Amino acid sequence: MTRPGTEGAPLRVAIVGAGPTGFYATDQLFRQPGLVVDVDLYDRVPTPYGLVRAGVAPDHQKIKSVTAAFDKVAANPRFRFFGGVELGRHLSVDDLKAHYHMVLYTTGAQTDRRMGIPGEDLARSHAATEFVAWYNGHPDYRHLTFDLSQERAAVIGVGNVAADVARILSRTPEELATTDIADYALEALRASRIREVYVLGRRGPAQAAFTNPEVRELGELPGADVSAVPEEVELDELTRQALEKTPDRATQKKVELLKEYARRTPTGKPKRLVMRFLVSPVELRDDGRGGVGGMRLVKNRLYATATGTLQPKATGEHENLAVGLVFRSVGYRGVPLADVPFNDDWGVILNEKGRVLDAQTKQPLVGQYTAGWIKRGPTGVIGTNKPDAAETVAGMIEDLGRDIHLRPADESPAAIERLVKEHQPQFLSYQDWLRLDEIEVARGKETGRPRVKFTTVKDMLAALGRA
Amino acid sequence: MTIASLLAKKGPKVVTVQPEQTIRQALALLAEHNIGALVAVDPGGRPIGILSERDIVRTAVREESSVFAKTVSALMTKDVIVGVPQDDLESVGRTMTDKRIRHLPVVDQGRLVGIISIGDVVKAQRDLYRGEVENLQIELTEEHGRPTPR
Numbered sequence: 222m223t224r225p226g227t228e229g230a231p232l233r234v235a236i237v238g239a240g241p242t243g244f245y246a247t248d249q250l251f252r253q254p255g256l257v258v259d260v261d262l263y264d265r266v267p268t269p270y271g272l273v274r275a276g277v278a279p280d281h282q283k284i285k286s287v288t289a290a291f292d293k294v295a296a297n298p299r300f301r302f303f304g305g306v307e308l309g310r311h312l313s314v315d316d317l318k319a320h321y322h323m324v325l326y327t328t329g330a331q332t333d334r335r336m337g338i339p340g341e342d343l344a345r346s347h348a349a350t351e352f353v354a355w356y357n358g359h360p361d362y363r364h365l366t367f368d369l370s371q372e373r374a375a376v377i378g379v380g381n382v383a384a385d386v387a388r389i390l391s392r393t394p395e396e397l398a399t400t401d402i403a404d405y406a407l408e409a410l411r412a413s414r415i416r417e418v419y420v421l422g423r424r425g426p427a428q429a430a431f432t433n434p435e436v437r438e439l440g441e442l443p444g445a446d447v448s449a450v451p452e453e454v455e456l457d458e459l460t461r462q463a464l465e466k467t468p469d470r471a472t473q474k475k476v477e478l479l480k481e482y483a484r485r486t487p488t489g490k491p492k493r494l495v496m497r498f499l500v501s502p503v504e505l506r507d508d509g510r511g512g513v514g515g516m517r518l519v520k521n522r523l524y525a526t527a528t529g530t531l532q533p534k535a536t537g538e539h540e541n542l543a544v545g546l547v548f549r550s551v552g553y554r555g556v557p558l559a560d561v562p563f564n565d566d567w568g569v570i571l572n573e574k575g576r577v578l579d580a581q582t583k584q585p586l587v588g589q590y591t592a593g594w595i596k597r598g599p600t601g602v603i604g605t606n607k608p609d610a611a612e613t614v615a616g617m618i619e620d621l622g623r624d625i626h627l628r629p630a631d632e633s634p635a636a637i638e639r640l641v642k643e644h645q646p647q648f649l650s651y652q653d654w655l656r657l658d659e660i661e662v663a664r665g666k667e668t669g670r671p672r673v674k675f676t677t678v679k680d681m682l683a684a685l686g687r688a
Numbered sequence: 689m690t691i692a693s694l695l696a697k698k699g700p701k702v703v704t705v706q707p708e709q710t711i712r713q714a715l716a717l718l719a720e721h722n723i724g725a726l727v728a729v730d731p732g733g734r735p736i737g738i739l740s741e742r743d744i745v746r747t748a749v750r751e752e753s754s755v756f757a758k759t760v761s762a763l764m765t766k767d768v769i770v771g772v773p774q775d776d777l778e779s780v781g782r783t784m785t786d787k788r789i790r791h792l793p794v795v796d797q798g799r800l801v802g803i804i805s806i807g808d809v810v811k812a813q814r815d816l817y818r819g820e821v822e823n824l825q826i827e828l829t830e831e832h833g834r835p836t837p838r
Contacts, residue, residue: 282830283826283827284823284827286829286830287826463779463782466782467782526771526775527769527783528769528775528780528783528784530775530776530780564700566796566801567692567695569696571700572696572697572699573698573699574697575697578699578700583701596697597693597696597697598696600690600693600816601689601815601816602819602822602823603819603822603826604819604820604823605816605822607818607822608815608819609815
C-alpha cells in the first residue's frame with residue numbers, strides 16, 4: 222500500500238474544534254511541501270472561529286480580523302467544515318478512526334477553574350467565561366441571566382478575561398451599541414444599574430497577567446472613573462529587587478499606569494472602576510436568600526518560592542467588600558473528550574508534544590494528536606497557538622514519514638459525509654457560514670455595527686432557508 | 689505562564705533513579721531516554737538529588753576507571769532546587785540562568801510531577817513572544833489594510 226499524501230491517495234485529517242488552533246493547524250498542513258492533504262474541520266457549534274467569535278470582547282474588533290486569514294485557509298478546495306457536529310454526540314472517536322488517517326483535537330479549554338471557597342455557588346456568583354460567552358452570543362449560553370440590577374460588582378482575577386468583563390460592565394450603552402455584542406446582552410446592559418466594579422488581584426500590580434494595552438484601556442473609559450489603592454500599587458521589596466536585577470520595561474510601564482490611576486481623583490463619570498491588589502476572596506457571603514450579599518477578603522503579602530516566583534500569602538488581616546454580583550475569572554480548564562485520554566493534573570488531553578498518549582502505557586496512540594489549549598493549558602494569546610500547532614503538525618509529518626497513521630476502513634470523503642448527514646442532517650458547511658456571515662454583516666450595516674450576530678441555531682437555519 | 693503549562697505537554701513520564709544505583713545504570717537510563725539529567729528519589733518518591741551528564745563527565749575525567757561503579761548518591765547534587773507547578777516561567781528562567789541550573793524537578797504537594805530543562809523554558813518563552821508578535825501583526829494589518837507578510 223502506498224503511503225497517504227499523494228494526489229491519488231491524499232492524507233485524510235479530521236480536526237475537532239474550529240478555533241484559531243484548528244485553523245492554524247489546517248494552514249500548516251496545507252503548506253507542507255509535496256503533501257496532498259484533505260482537512261475536515263469539525264465544531265460543535267454551527268459557526269467557526271471558536272473564541273475569536275465567542276471569547277474576544279466585542280469592543281476588540283481589530284484582533285477579530287484574524288478571521289480573514291482563516292477564511293483564506295478555508296478557501297482551499299481540500300478543506301471542508303462541518304459546523305454543529307459534536308464529538309461524542311453525532312460522531313465518536315471510532316467513527317473518526319474509521320474514516321481518517323489522523324485525528325487532531327483542538328477543542329480548547331471549555332470550563333472555568335474553581336476557586337474552592339465557601340459561597341462560590343451562590344446565586345449571582347458566575348464564571349466570567351459564562352458571562353463572556355453570553356455577551357458574545359454563544360448559542361449554548363444565550364439563555365443565561367445576570368442580575369445587572371445590582372449596583373456593585375466584583376471581578377475576581379487580573380487576567381485579560383477579567384479586564385474584558387470589567388470593561389464591558391463599565392462601558393456606556395452608546396459605546397456597546399457600536400460593537401457586535403449580542404442584541405439581548407446589549408438590551409440587558411442598557412438597563413444595567415451597576416455603578417461600581419472592583420477588579421481583584423491576589424498578587425501585586427507587577428504580577429498581574431493583563432497586558433499594558435488592556436490596563437491602558439481601563440483608564441480611558443468615557444463612562445467610568447478608574448482608581449487604585451495607593452499602598453496596593455506600591456512595589457514591595459521583593460518585586461523591586463527582581464525588577465532591579467532584570468529590568469522589564471513592560472512590567473515597569475504597567476506599574477506606572479496603575480500608580481497613575483491611584484493618583485487620579487474622580488471626575489464625576491457615572492461609574493467607578495476600582496483596581497485592587499494583594500487581596501484574595503476567602504468567602505462569598507449569603508444575603509440570606511441564597512444570593513451573593515458580599516465578599517470577605519484577606520490581604521496578602523508576597524513571598525518568594527525556591528525559583529524566585531512571588532506568590533501571595535494571607536496576612537490574617539480581613540476586609541468586607543459589599544458586592545451583589547461576582548464574576549470569577551481565575552483561569553480556564555479543559556474538558557475531557559469521550560474516549561480520549563485525559564491528564565487530570567493539568568486539565569489537558571494526555572500528550573507529549575501533541576501526540577496523544579495511551580492512558581495505561583503512556584505510549585503515543587497511533588494517528589491521534591492535540592494542539593492549542595487542550596494540549597498545553599489555557600495560556601498565551603491567539604497567536605501563541607500558531608507555534609503550538611506547528612509543533613504538533615511537525616510530529617504528524619514525522620509520523621507519516623515513518624508510516625505511522627491510522628488505517629481507516631473507508632477513507633473516502635463521501636463516506637464520512639454520509640455518516641455526518643445521518644447523525645446531524647442540519648450541519649453547516651463553510652459555504653453556509655460565509656452566507657450567514659454576509660447576512661450578519663448586512664444586518665449590522667443598518668445600525669452602524671460590525672455585524673448583528675445570530676445567536677440561536679434555529680435563527681441560523683432560518684436565515685439559510687433551512688428551517 | 690507557569691511551569692504547569694510546560695508539564696502539560698511533556699507527558700507524565702519522569703525518569704528517576706535511586707541513590708544507591710550505579711553510575712553505569714544511570715548512564716543507561718540517560719541514553720535510553722535521551723535526556724540530560726536524572727532525579728534521584730527516596731523510597732517515598734521525594735526528590736533528594738539530581739544527577740546530570742556533567743556530574744558524570746567531571747568525575748570520569750578525574751577517576752576514569754572507577755566512575756562506572758560509583759553510586760548515584762556519590763556524584764549527584766544534593767542541594768537541589770525544586771519548582772512547583774504554579775511558578776512563573778519568567779522567574780524560573782531567571783533563576784535557572786542566574787544559578788546555572790539546567791534541569792529543575794517540579795514537585796506538587798510532595799509528589800514529583802515532572803522535570804523541566806532550561807531549553808523547555810526558553811522554547812516556551814520564544815513561543816510566547818512569537819504569539820504576541822503574531823497578534824500585533826494581525827491588529828496592524830487590520831489598521832493599515834495590508835495583507836500579513838508570510
